Amino acid sequence: MNCAVCGSPLLFDRVVFHCSCGVFVHAYCWDKHVLQAHKPAFEVGTVDLNSEFKVKESKVEEEASDKQVTPSIE
Ligand SMILES: [Zn+2]
Ligand SMILES: [Zn+2]
Known part of the structure; x- marks a missing residue:
């Protein structure tokens, strides 16, 4: 049996997570x-000294998935 993420075999003496x-x-x-399979909603931000959370970016999950880097050939 292989890991669904990295594809390496699951070892019998290691901890294995069985997802729902x-x-x-x-x-x-x-x-x-x-992150890959279930894409939980989350916000990225910072916490200041008063423990106040400030959102930096709201959209992170669709990072560079549809960005295509096409090398320019001249
Ligand atoms: Zn793995
Ligand atoms: Zn899962």
Whole structure:
């Protein structure tokens, strides 16, 4: 059985996460799987000294997925 994130075999003596969506991933691949497969809503920002959260950007999830880098050939 292989990890759904990195594709490497799951080892019997290592911790394996069984997600509610049915896949098995390494413990260290867990956050990647959640981000890639389930895309939880979140905001990126900073916390100041008064513990106030300030949003920096609201859209992060669609980062560079549809940006295509086409090298210009001249
Ligand atoms: Zn993995
Ligand atoms: Zn999942």
